[in-house]
Amino acid sequence: MTKYKIGRLGIHAALLVGVLVSFFPFYWMVVMATNTTQDIYRYPPKLTFGSHLGDNISRLLDNIDFFGSMLNTAFVAVTVTVMVLFVDSLAAFTFAKYRFPGRNVLFGLVLAMYMLPTQLAILPQFIIVSDLGLAGTLRALLIPPLANAFGIFWMRQYVIGAVPDELIEAAKIDGAGFFRTYWQIALPAIRPGLAFLGIYTFVAAWNDYIWPLIVLVDPEHITLQLALAQLNTAHGTDFSMVMAGALLAIVPLLLIFVLFARNFIADATKGAVRE
Amino acid sequence: MAGRRGRGARPQSIAAAWRQYAAISPFFLVFVGFNLIPVFFTLYLAFQRWDGLGDMTFVGLDQFKFLVHDPVFWQSVRNTIVIWVLSTFPMLFVSLVIATMLNAGIRFSSFYRVAYFLPNVTSLVAIALFFFAVFSSQSGIVNATLHLLHLPEVGWLSNSFAIKVVIALLMSWQWTGYNAIIYLAGLQAIPTQLYEAARIDGAGPVQIFFNITIPLLRPIILFTLIVSTVTGLQSFTEPQVLFGSTAATNPNSGGPGQAGLTMMLYFYHQAFDNNDYGYAAAIVWALFLLILLFVVINWRLVTRGERKERAR
Numbered sequence: 001m002t003k004y005k006i007g008r009l010g011i012h013a014a015l016l017v018g019v020l021v022s023f024f025p026f027y028w029m030v031v032m033a034t035n036t037t038q039d040i041y042r043y044p045p046k047l048t049f050g051s052h053l054g055d056n057i058s059r060l061l062d063n064i065d066f067f068g069s070m071l072n073t074a075f076v077a078v079t080v081t082v083m084v085l086f087v088d089s090l091a092a093f094t095f096a097k098y099r100f101p102g103r104n105v106l107f108g109l110v111l112a113m114y115m116l117p118t119q120l121a122i123l124p125q126f127i128i129v130s131d132l133g134l135a136g137t138l139r140a141l142l143i144p145p146l147a148n149a150f151g152i153f154w155m156r157q158y159v160i161g162a163v164p165d166e167l168i169e170a171a172k173i174d175g176a177g178f179f180r181t182y183w184q185i186a187l188p189a190i191r192p193g194l195a196f197l198g199i200y201t202f203v204a205a206w207n208d209y210i211w212p213l214i215v216l217v218d219p220e221h222i223t224l225q226l227a228l229a230q231l232n233t234a235h236g237t238d239f240s241m242v243m244a245g246a247l248l249a250i251v252p253l254l255l256i257f258v259l260f261a262r263n264f265i266a267d268a269t270k271g272a273v274r275e
Numbered sequence: 276m277a278g279r280r281g282r283g284a285r286p287q288s289i290a291a292a293w294r295q296y297a298a299i300s301p302f303f304l305v306f307v308g309f310n311l312i313p314v315f316f317t318l319y320l321a322f323q324r325w326d327g328l329g330d331m332t333f334v335g336l337d338q339f340k341f342l343v344h345d346p347v348f349w350q351s352v353r354n355t356i357v358i359w360v361l362s363t364f365p366m367l368f369v370s371l372v373i374a375t376m377l378n379a380g381i382r383f384s385s386f387y388r389v390a391y392f393l394p395n396v397t398s399l400v401a402i403a404l405f406f407f408a409v410f411s412s413q414s415g416i417v418n419a420t421l422h423l424l425h426l427p428e429v430g431w432l433s434n435s436f437a438i439k440v441v442i443a444l445l446m447s448w449q450w451t452g453y454n455a456i457i458y459l460a461g462l463q464a465i466p467t468q469l470y471e472a473a474r475i476d477g478a479g480p481v482q483i484f485f486n487i488t489i490p491l492l493r494p495i496i497l498f499t500l501i502v503s504t505v506t507g508l509q510s511f512t513e514p515q516v517l518f519g520s521t522a523a524t525n526p527n528s529g530g531p532g533q534a535g536l537t538m539m540l541y542f543y544h545q546a547f548d549n550n551d552y553g554y555a556a557a558i559v560w561a562l563f564l565l566i567l568l569f570v571v572i573n574w575r576l577v578t579r580g581e582r583k584e585r586a587r
Binding site for chain 1: 288289292294295296298299301302303305306308309310311312313314316317320327373376377379381383385387388389390391392393394396397398399400401402404405407408409412414415416419422423448451452453456457459460505509511512515516519526539542543546547552555556559560562563566
């Protein structure tokens with residue numbers, strides 16, 4: 001029994017080391033953001049939280065339009081998420097529950113694209129967006145994420161498991177049409193799946209870097225990630241200020257994640273482990 | 276498959292299925308316009324010379340001929356592969372160890388899961404800035420720690436190999452927990468009777484791990500390997516942010532000695548700094564072929580073990 005207990009303790013000790021590695025960057029970011037750069041980069045460095053967070057943030061706000069860019073990011077992430085949820089769930093529901101000529105060919109096309117690296121399309125995407133006159137505007141960030149094959153693929157699997165055929169059959173007998181069946185029968189049944197895909201899409205849109213870097217040529221309209229990178233380019237040695245920005249940029253995401261974490265993690269593994 | 280699913284809706288004529296086509300059309304419009312056509316247009320561009328403004332000139336295989344003789348391209352290929360190897364294999368091993376420990380039926384496992392998954396949702400730019408801050412200069416926390424331990428300091432962001440190690444560490448920090456959670460789900464799907472039977476037959480924990488756990492986990496290992504390959508070989512943000520401020524002339528050169536120049540970063544540089552669309556298209560197709568090659572190798576390696584076992 002004691003040997004068993006010691007084994008358990010050993011496992012917890014090893015796992016806690018891993019947790020420390022996971023958490024260290026967050027802890028050290030707070031340390032840097034709450035001290036002056038001089039205190040951090042002296043030897044030995046200061047290892048505890050300081051009282052300079054306010055100074056660092058006010059310097060941050062002097063140098064970049066932090067909250068403006070955060071608002072841009074929030075607008076893009078929310079809009080993209082809402083559109084992806086609607087478009088993907090409707091298409092996935094159709095693929096999962098209805099047969100129509102060309103269904104398998106079309107879905108095979110989606111699967112094939114899911115396997116291709118997204119970056120293969122990025123240069124023509126930029127050309128198209130420029131031709132449409134959208135380069136430099138936030139609208140350029142709203143369209144390409146809708147073509148995400150992962151969403152359709154994952155959602156279709158989810159619909160198959162969550163919406164029984166009998167339910168659709170019953171709706172049909174009750175005289176519900178296709179779109180009403182989707183809206184009143186399918187959508188409520190797949191709500192947990194929508195929560196996962198929604199958080200996944202929101203996080204991806206919030207953190208996206210390469211696409212905004214390519215299309216947002218106008219310095220007046222940039223996203224949070226671009227603002228952070230530019231801040232580093234211009235003031236890379238003022239680490240405390242840069243870390244204050246980095247910290248503020250990840251706090252909303254961490255909050256969302258911790259709030260929904262349990263279901264999110266379970267759903268994230270489903271795609272991998274299924275058969 | 277066609278048996279149960281969609282039983283209520285038999286194959287119908289194209290006209291009768293207009294609702295279904297309408298339902299998938301928003302996705303397919305964007306999909307065709309922003310995914311399907313662009314992929315083929317990239318291939319088309321690779322046979323042209325074009326700066327995005329003037330006329331396109333058909334140049335046949337010239338871009339690819341130039342590519343195979345471009346030393347910077349080959350350096351970017353080497354960098355990309357070295358970074359991928361440095362990150363993927365240690366990471367997947369550690370992930371498997373973590374997953375095995377989590378699977379031992381210990382308490383607080385949901386806390387551990389959240390803690391380990393957290394890095395995966397953190398903004399890559401923010402964490403790259405963090406790595407820049409802790410690895411840069413002699414007084415960053417990493418070199419300060421080395422100093423404290425009386426170890427020699429390392430030029431993390433100037434030494435050619437150290438640069439790759441830093442990028443690999445960054446990727447590992449972000450993806451280890453994700454892979455561990457995936458492995459854990461796979462481990463939980465293995466029936467416990469198998470373990471019990473092996474234990475009755477006198478197998479030790481190490482034997483059980485290599486003879487039961489690893490073979491049964493093979494499809495999951497393949498999945499994580501492929502995800503790591505596809506994302507790892509496309510690394511861009513890490514070197515772009517890490518070295519965006521250090522290079523005086525070209526912010527997209529991948530740092531000192533171009534040691535952090537990945538294929539994706541080289542593509543970006545040729546496309547958007549040099550406006551050399553044709554050459555950039557050739558680079559990104561070469562990257563795709565490399566990813567494909569690696570995925571096939573992974574797949575062959577993982578399934579070869581399986582075939583061997585069947586033959587036994």
